[in-house]
Amino acid sequence: MLRITDLLSPEHIGLDVRAMSKKHVLLELARILAARSGLLDTLIFQALADRENLGTTGFGQGIAVPHARLRELGTTHAALVRLAEPVDFDAGDDRPVDLVCAIIGPEGPTQDPFEALVSACRVLRNPETLAKLRQAGSAAAVHSILAEAV
């Protein structure tokens, strides 16, 4: 069972990122993931946006988990950003979103991307963890909070 902390290290965590819109957030995440996976950021952005258009990944409580599968990918990657100002994400509870964890993985039968996604959702569903994450001072702190919660 792949856990979200297996994929996230402090370099993939961005704190107090400034973004104006949902699109902007996805672009920021695509950039981090592009550096990580070697794919073009536009390709990743497009995949995330396509998925988002099918149905929002904003699950409420200010959380969103954009995700996509890309044929070109070999393994699963993740990135997490905490926004300086929450943005509207068409979330289920209509609340703006400030914690966004993106996951991309390869197409095909592998369950990795899905397992990572479920793991992320489970961690981010816990109100206590959320409160800690919102107050964490550094990427390393965020990572250790996640590691504790998983």
Next chain:
Amino acid sequence: MSDQNTKDKRPSPEALLEEASRESRGHLKVFLGAAPGVGKTYEMLLSAAARKRDGVDVIIGVVETHGRPETEALLKGFDIVPRRRTDYKGRAVEEMDLDAVLARAPQLVLVDELAHTNAPGSRHPKRYMDVDDLLAAGIDVYTTVNIQHLESLNDVVAQITRIRVRETVPDAFIDRADEIEVIDLTPGDLIQRLKEGKVYVPKTAERALNHYFSPGNLTALRELALRRTAQRVDQQLLTHMQAHAISGPWAAGDRVLVVVNEHPKAAALVRYARRLAERLRTPWVALYVETSRALRLTEAERDRVADALRLAEKLGGEAVTIPGSGLAQEIISYAEANNFSHLVIGKSQRSRFHELLFGSVTYDIVRGAGHIAVHVIAGAERDALPAKTVATRDVSAGIELQPYLVSIGLIAVALAFGLLLAQYLDVDNVALVFLTAVLVSAVAYGLLPALFTSVVSVLTFNFFFIHPLHTFTISDPENVVALFFFFVVALIASNLTASVRSQAMVARRRAKTTEDLYLFSRKLAGIATLDDLLWATASQVASMLKVRVVLFLPDDGAITLRAAWPPEDVAEEADLAAAKWSWENNRPAGRGADTLPGAQRLFLPMRTGRGAVAVIGIDSDKAGAILTPDQRRLLDALTDQAALAIERVNLAEDVDRAKRAAEKDQLRSALLTSISHDLRTPLASILGAASSLGTLSGLEEADKAGLLSTIQEEAERLNRFIANLLDMTRLESGAVVPNMSLHDISEVVGAALRRADKILSSHRVETKIAADLPMVSLDGVLFEQVLFNLLDNAAKYAPPNSAIRIQAWRDGNMVRLQILDEGEGIPADDLNRIFDKFYRARKSDSQRAGTGLGLAICRGFVEAMGGSVDVANRNDRPGAVFSIAIPVPEDAGKLDTAA
């Protein structure tokens, strides 16, 4: 339907299906009684004892002896499954242990009192559902029931006995029984038994005798039981005749239509229609006409309509909803268009006065009905609706304070403005200012705040503007009249405004929902993969209904969790069981439903016309039922659309699979053709040469050598072919793992040329390999095979004595190697397919046949080594060019210098 049967002499498919489905299910025998105490249980035990003597494995699931000694005596010798004890509100309740009975799997189980309601926490709320499970498991069941528990007779019995029975069994369930035995006892005998204390303890018996067990009641109940059984026998005869294509005197062409509306007595109408249809042995339909009035129905009323339609379906009828404007007109035209001969409608509840003013739907229908028999039924108004299959949340209209506070504010503003105006204008005009406040309140908050505003406005107006001022008394009678009419106008205006407001709100909400549904269907139409489709469905349902969603899809017989919003990959045991039950029975299960209400989620099957395609599970953090009736309807609309889309994707996948299977078949037959041809040709040559050698004596040495070389050549050809086949198999199974190391191209080319020496004996070979080629990473053996196959191919297609050229050079970070021949080249149509398995370019008869595998193997090997291979026709002259490109390793230069 029935007139079809008269024309058609073949067995009716429905009847055959009914017979067939009986074979796998357990056998159900119902002991039907007219009243308690007639001896159903006793009779059931006697029959079971007889079966037991015949060697049948009989056990008792549950039997209530009510302390009757002769019944208790019969229990001896039976295996009794211990009952399951549960605690319900501090009371120990005992229920039949369904799981234990299923696990024990006897041939026959006795289950007393079919209409019993199980304690909360049981798998099913009703015992007849337990019995259904037992039958589905192939276990025969004997059960008992009294006539008053039959759903369709519920209100008839209530009329006779003045006692309404809450525990009912759907008629459809009893209809499915294979045998019904009526336990008949004359009323006199039953009363005698009662008096002897054989039914109840004496005190209860006395009370019972005076009420329920009056001779009149008993006679009526007995008649009901006998008549119901007679109907049942008729039905069995009919099924038998239809299944065996015996044409008979079916009641021809009769059809019953019952019109339901939001009135509580709709259920009674539906039951009446069912009884009528049963007697006439005809199909029947419950119709609801959705007029503009439907927009203004309350939730409770809408629910009643839905329940009445659901009851019709439960009783074996069909439920139809049509939109329309004129109620009477729509009903008549529907009835006429669909050949109904009987129309059941409710008696109007409206006053004479109302009818005079607005007309009477009943009267219009009777007048317009023509040849249709119209049954106008009064019906019992008592709430006799069955429990819903899925509990829905009440829409609570809690009183909010804010509208009233704002209304007071409005009145204050009106007062200030009025005081100002009163200095210049007549007091009567000030009243209009207050009226404005009333209207604003009505538009903004609806009826109740508006009425509140009206009252307060009248009081304020009186207090501040009507003499004597600052009192609530009125001195001038004229003012009393004015104030009264002000109040009336305020009431009417607020009523009208509020109703316009609520209509506008309903319309707006509907428009929003419709738009969302439309967008959803457009979204679905554009989705090609199941994964995307399930994601879109889950998130749409979640966002429109504010719930959490899981989707289960069938997978190899079982159902598995395939999508969820928010993402989730495990479901709890109870949820899995509910989802499974819902899938298997095509009915709702889980939280708020009849079955497995202990699950956390509510599961509903997603259906298309061809059956269920998935199961959707929803839950939310709110306590109690998850959905309001409106949301339930919305969910149905959403899941219907999604189910269709899932079916579409599944069908597309099926088509794809069929296509792939067809291609595979084609390949297989190509392989067989190729093998039979390619194996036979060399074998025939070898056999011919060998037999010549053996039989013809006195052959010249030269001839012998010739024959021997034929044998050798043909055997080698056979060998190559088999090697090719093996290579192909290895490639396809992914067993080819190149053993990469650095090689000099010219060395490998040399090796391949040496191996192909014999094949190329009648061609000229020119090699032109650049001197500065770097070492490349290759599997030497595989690459030699590639070159050999290409050379073999060139030799086959190029005429003898023509030149075959091999050239290689460096092109950026690639090494290119080409093999050029001087044959006819490759037809343009074939260029794309030449590397396909078993594909052979058209050729003249003079050319040697190939296996159709060589080039496919070339491509497989080259690609396994990280290179690519292409084919083209020569530009300078006729002939083909095969080009191989192999990447130069990044550190090749270093190694070069090091070497």
